[in-house]
Amino acid sequence: MGNSKKKLSLGQKQSLAGWIFLTPAVILIAIMSFLPMIQALFLSFQTGIGAAMKWTGGTNYVRMFKDPVFVQALKNNFIYLIIQVPIMLISALVLASLLNNKDLRFKGLFRTAIFLPCATSLVSYAVIFRSLFAVDGLVNIVLIKLGILSTGYNFLGHPNSARIVIILALIWRWTGYNMVFYLSGLQNIEYSVYEAAKIDGASPFQSFFRITIPLLKPTILLTAIMSTNGTLQLFDESVNLTNGGPANATITMSHYIYNVSFKYVPNFGYAASMSYLILILVAVLAFIQLKVGDKRD
Amino acid sequence: MTKGKKFLAYAFLTVVSVISVFPLYWMMVAATNKSVDVSRGTLIFGTALFDNVKKLFASQNVATALGNSFKYSIIMTFISLLVCSIAGYGFEVFHDKAKDRVMSVILLAMMVPFAATMIPLYRMFSSARLLNSTLGFILPTISTPFLIMMFRQSARSFPSDIMEAARLDGLSEFQIFYRMFLPTMRSTYAAAMTITFMSAWNSYLWPKVIMSDANSITMPMLVANLTEGYVTDYGILMLAVLVCTIPTVIVFFLLQRSFAEGITGAVK
Numbered sequence: 001m002g003n004s005k006k007k008l009s010l011g012q013k014q015s016l017a018g019w020i021f022l023t024p025a026v027i028l029i030a031i032m033s034f035l036p037m038i039q040a041l042f043l044s045f046q047t048g049i050g051a052a053m054k055w056t057g058g059t060n061y062v063r064m065f066k067d068p069v070f071v072q073a074l075k076n077n078f079i080y081l082i083i084q085v086p087i088m089l090i091s092a093l094v095l096a097s098l099l100n101n102k103d104l105r106f107k108g109l110f111r112t113a114i115f116l117p118c119a120t121s122l123v124s125y126a127v128i129f130r131s132l133f134a135v136d137g138l139v140n141i142v143l144i145k146l147g148i149l150s151t152g153y154n155f156l157g158h159p160n161s162a163r164i165v166i167i168l169a170l171i172w173r174w175t176g177y178n179m180v181f182y183l184s185g186l187q188n189i190e191y192s193v194y195e196a197a198k199i200d201g202a203s204p205f206q207s208f209f210r211i212t213i214p215l216l217k218p219t220i221l222l223t224a225i226m227s228t229n230g231t232l233q234l235f236d237e238s239v240n241l242t243n244g245g246p247a248n249a250t251i252t253m254s255h256y257i258y259n260v261s262f263k264y265v266p267n268f269g270y271a272a273s274m275s276y277l278i279l280i281l282v283a284v285l286a287f288i289q290l291k292v293g294d295k296r297d
Numbered sequence: 298m299t300k301g302k303k304f305l306a307y308a309f310l311t312v313v314s315v316i317s318v319f320p321l322y323w324m325m326v327a328a329t330n331k332s333v334d335v336s337r338g339t340l341i342f343g344t345a346l347f348d349n350v351k352k353l354f355a356s357q358n359v360a361t362a363l364g365n366s367f368k369y370s371i372i373m374t375f376i377s378l379l380v381c382s383i384a385g386y387g388f389e390v391f392h393d394k395a396k397d398r399v400m401s402v403i404l405l406a407m408m409v410p411f412a413a414t415m416i417p418l419y420r421m422f423s424s425a426r427l428l429n430s431t432l433g434f435i436l437p438t439i440s441t442p443f444l445i446m447m448f449r450q451s452a453r454s455f456p457s458d459i460m461e462a463a464r465l466d467g468l469s470e471f472q473i474f475y476r477m478f479l480p481t482m483r484s485t486y487a488a489a490m491t492i493t494f495m496s497a498w499n500s501y502l503w504p505k506v507i508m509s510d511a512n513s514i515t516m517p518m519l520v521a522n523l524t525e526g527y528v529t530d531y532g533i534l535m536l537a538v539l540v541c542t543i544p545t546v547i548v549f550f551l552l553q554r555s556f557a558e559g560i561t562g563a564v565k
Contacts, residue, residue: 017470018391025384026399028440033406036417043416095313098306112553113314116321119549121499123517124538127524128320131327131531138323141338176317204302233410236501240521254412254502261416262506268416275413282408 037279044273049266060273069248070274073256076163076238080252081231084167089223092175096182097212102191111183115176122173122236129169130156130241159249162242166250169241170231178223185219186212221293228285232278253278324542327535335531349532356533359540361512362519367544369504369515370497373435377493378486380440385448386474390455400449407442411502419506429513434504438497444489451485452478491552495545516541 008016044060046053064070095114099107117125132138133155140152155161189211197207213220235254238244244251244259253274261271327335330343353359388400418437427433455478463473479486504515514522520537523529 014391014470015393018387018393018396021387021391021470021474022384022396022399025380025440025445026403028380028436029403029406029442032418032437032440033409033414036414036421037409039417039420040413091313095310098310101306103303104306104310110310110314114317115553116546116549117317119495119546120321120542121501121517121520121545123499123501123520124324124541125320127520127534127538128324130524131529131534132320132323134529136336138338145338172317172320229408229410233412235412239501240524254410257412257415258502258505261419268420272413272416275410275416278410279408279413282410286408 040272040275043269044276046269047267048269053269056269060270061277063270064274064277069251069256070253072248073251073253074277076250077232077234077253079163080167080170080234081228084170085224085227085231087167088171088175089178089220089227091171092178092223093182093212093216093220095175096179096186097208099179099183100186111179115180117173117175118177120173123240125169125173126237126240129165129172133165156242157246159246162246162250166237166241169237170234174227174230178227181219181223182216185216189215217293221289224293225286225289228289229282232282232285321542324535324538327531328539330532332530332532335535345532346536349536352530353533353536353540357519357523357537358511358514359519359537362514362516363540365513366498366516366541369431369434370494372431373439373497374490374493376435377439377441377444377497378489381444381489382448382479382482382486383474384440385445385450386452386455386478388445389449389452390460400445403442403445415502415506422507428507429510433507435497437503438500444493447489448482448485451482455481487552491548494548498545 043053045055045057047056047060048054098104099111120128134140135152135154135157137152139155140149143149144152153161155165193211194207197211202210233254234252235258238250238252238255239258242250244255248256257271257274257278260267260274323340326340326342328349329346330339331345331348334343334345388396414437422428422433422436427436459477460473463477468476499517500515501517501521504518505521508514508518516537520534520541523534523537
C-alpha cells in the first residue's frame with residue numbers, strides 16, 4: 001500500500017483530467033477577453049497618442065457626451081435597437097409558428113428560403129443593399145416605372161431614409177436566423193398540446209398567445225439578449241452600407257470607435273472609454289431582460 | 298385549418314420567401330451583366346460573366362484574398378472545434394463546484410463587446426508581431442463561450458455507463474473523449490463547424506484592424522475595398538460578392554440539417 005500515497009484516487013484523477021481538458025479554452029478566454037477588458041478600463045482613464053499615454057481621470061467619459069458625433073452614434077444604435085429588434089423577433093415568431101403547422105406542405109423549402117440570407121456575409125449583404133438602394137439602383141428604377149417617383153431618390157443620402165434602409169437590411173439578414181431558434185424551441189412542445197387546445201375551442205390566436213409564447217419564453221429571452229447585444233455592436237452595415245453618412249447621420253458606436261482608433265489620429269484612451277459605455281449598456285440591458293424574463297406570471 | 302386560412306398562410310410564406318431570396322438572385326443576375334445593363338434594371342441573366350471575371354481578376358488580387366479567407370477559416374474552425382469541444386466535455390463530464398463556477402465566469406465573456414477588447418488586443422498583437430498573420434486572425438476567437446456551452450449541453454446526453462465500461466477496458470480519459478464522444482456527437486460538431494466557419498469567413502472588423510498588408514486581406518475586405526472608388530461597376534462588384542458568398546452557401550447547404558439539430562441541442 002506504499003504506492004497509494006503517491007497515486008491519486010480515481011475521483012481526483014478524473015477531476016484533474018477535467019481541469020486539463022478545460023484549461024486551454026479557459027486560458028484563451030482569460031487572455032483574449034478578460035485581460036483586454038481590464039486593460040481597456042485602465043486605458044479609458046488615459047489620454048495621448050501611441051505609447052505616450054497620460055492619466056486624465058474621467059475626462060474621456062465627460063467628453064463623449066459633449067461629442068456630437070458620439071451622441072448621434074448612441075442615438076442611432078438605439079433607433080436601430082428599438083425599431084428593428086421587435087419587428088424582427090415578432091416576424092420570426094410568426095413565421096416559426098406558421099412553419100410548425102403539421103398541415104402545411106413545402107415547409108422545408110420555405111424554411112430554407114427564409115434562412116438563406118444568413119449564409120451571406122455581413123459585408124456582402126450590406127453591399128447588395130447599398131447597390132439596390134443606390135440612386136441608379138433597382139429600387140429607384142421600379143419606383144420610377146410605377147410612377148411613384150419621377151427621378152431617382154438618394155435613399156442613402158438622407159438621414160432618415162438611410163436609417164430605414166439599414167433597418168430593412170438588418171431585418172432581411174437576421175429574421176430567418178431567429179426563426180430557426182424558435183422552430184427548434186417549438187419542436188420541444190408536444191403537438192398534442194395544440195390539438196387539445198383546438199378541441200377545447202381555442203382559436204389559433206389564443207393558442208399562439210397562451211401556449212406558444214409562454215412555452216417559448218426561454219428561447220425568446222435568448223434571442224432578445226443576442227439581438228440587443230448584436231445591435232449595440234453594429235459595425236459592418238454602418239461601414240459598408242452608408243459609410244456612416246450622410247455626415248455621420250447613420251454611424252454606429254463601434255464604427256465611430258474604429259474611426260477614432262484607426263482612421264483619425266489614434267486616440268486609444270477616448271476610444272476605450274466609449275467602448276466601455278457599450279459594455280455597460282450591454283450588461284445593463286441583459287440584466288433588465290433577464291429580470292423581466294424571469295418573472296413568473 | 299380552413300382552406301382560406303391555408304391559402305393566406307401559403308401566400309404570406311411565399312412572399313417572405315421571395316423577399317428573402319430576391320436580393321441574392323439579383324446579385325447573381327448583376328454578376329453576369331454589364332454595369333450599364335444592371336443600372337437599367339435588368340432581371341435576367343446576361344452574357345458578361347466571363348468579361349466580369351477577367352476584369353475582376355485583373356484589377357483585384359482575388360486569388361490571394363480567397364486563399365487567405367480559406368486558410369484563416371479552415372485553421373480557425375479546426376482548432377476552435379478541438380479546443381471548445383474538449384472544454385465543453387470537460388466542464389460537463391467532470392463537473393464539480395469549482396468547474397461550474399469557472400463556467401459561469403466564462404459565460405460572462407459573452408457579454409463583452411468586441412469594441413471593448415479590440416484596442417488592447419491590437420496593442421498586444423502588434424508588440425507580439427502578430428499583425429498580418431494567421432495566428433493573429435484566429436487567436437481572439439478560437440475559444441468562445443457559445444461553442445463551449447454548446448458542447449457542454451450535448452455532453453449531457455452522453456451516457457455515463459459507456460464511460461464506465463470504457464474505463465474498465467483501460468481507456469484513458471482522452472481516449473474516451475476521442476474514441477467514444479467525438480464519433481457520437483457528429484451533429485453537434487457539424488453545427489459548430491457551420492457556425493465557426495461562417496463567422497470566421499464573414500468576420501470583418503478584426504481583420505480590418507490587423508490586416509494592413511495587401512497580401513493578408515480577406516475576401517470580405519476585398520469586397521469592401523471595391524466599393525471605395527467613385528465609380529462603381531455593379532457587374533464586377535456583384536461578382537466579387539458572389540465569389541465571397543459561394544463558400545458559405547455551400548457549407549450552409551451541406552450542413553443545414555445538422556445545424557438545426559445542433560441548435561435544438563443548444564436551446565434545450
